[in-house]
Amino acid sequence: MRKHIKNNVSWVGFIDWELDSFHGDDYSIMNGSSQNAYLIEEEKTVLIDTVWKPHKDGFVENLKKEIDLKKIDAIIVNHGEIDHSGALDSLLEEIPGTPIYCTANAVKSLTGQFHCDDWNFQVVKTGDSYDLGNGKQLVFVEMRMLHWPDSMACYMTGDNILFSNDAFGQHFAVEELFNDLADPCLLEKEAMKYYANILNPFSPLVKRKLEEIIALNLPIDIIAPSHGVVWRDNPLQIVEKYAAWCDRYQEDQITIVYDTMWEATAQLANRLGAYISELSPDTRVKVFNLSKTDKNEIMTEVFRSKAIAVGSPTVGNDILSSVGGWMHFLKSLKFEGKKAAAFGTYGWSGESVKKLQEYLADAGFKVIEPSVLVNWNPTADELDSTKAIAEGLLV
């Protein structure tokens, strides 16, 4: 089950074609995923990360077929989240006392999850290294809050491989493993979805960490993340993407998001989309009913957008719960530099637009003045009034 990466480095992880959600149900997975673990067999034998708990027994059994587990000199835990640390307990039953190299925060994370005070933790920080023998070293780089406090990367000298853990990863199953063998459109989409839905709140830290890594001027031949493809063809392309994505990223796109009870709000959404397209034919316009489209896919489109418009009918003096839940998620992702507008409908009290404007401002969006609030079904003139929103978002 090993896949050769370079010289004495192999992939020994798990490709999960059936996984359909992650972080509970908070992240949808459309194209499978993988939990990437790596085995280095220099003078020292080192395992970097493991797999998610449901796959731990298969992981250990497969590893046994590749090597005598007693040969493992050290385990590197780049990140304690259970999708990477899930097999540690089973593995350590076979090789108790094996040193685990990780950050101080990872000790807290692993101890909290596994209640494992007797594990042989070796705490490392940025700049520390592990001598692999044969003139090669693993150099550790703390990646605090990218995306957990304990996150870490390590760089293998000699082979010039950056084991980046979650950074630069994607939830994307690629049996062929390498980026040059993957479907390029899906790869870019899944890498962006991963950034938008998981890493975006930490963009200022991503920016600083990228500057720090670039300043080290390390030769990087391969970037080996803990999910998805291994970047061997122009590996810095994903670093360049991250440099753009962490800097208030936007394309010439406007995304309209709404939910509707009896189609009145849907009519406003679709007319607004048509007006934007008419006024600015080069602008990409996307219109999503929140109850019919996956929330993480929509969020990726928001990430691409320079502006959004959000619509809801008034329900219980507020907005539909589907829109409210999504707005809560939107706020947590901390988008910056994007415009927003609100529209909605009502039968009697009519608070939805005011509420939406408040929620959008609270989520960090620049809310424009024009809005549309319609009593019952929109008339032709009321549908036409969405043009003011289109103009405001396009300026």
Ligand code: FEO
């Ligand atoms: Fe892939 Fe943060 O775990």
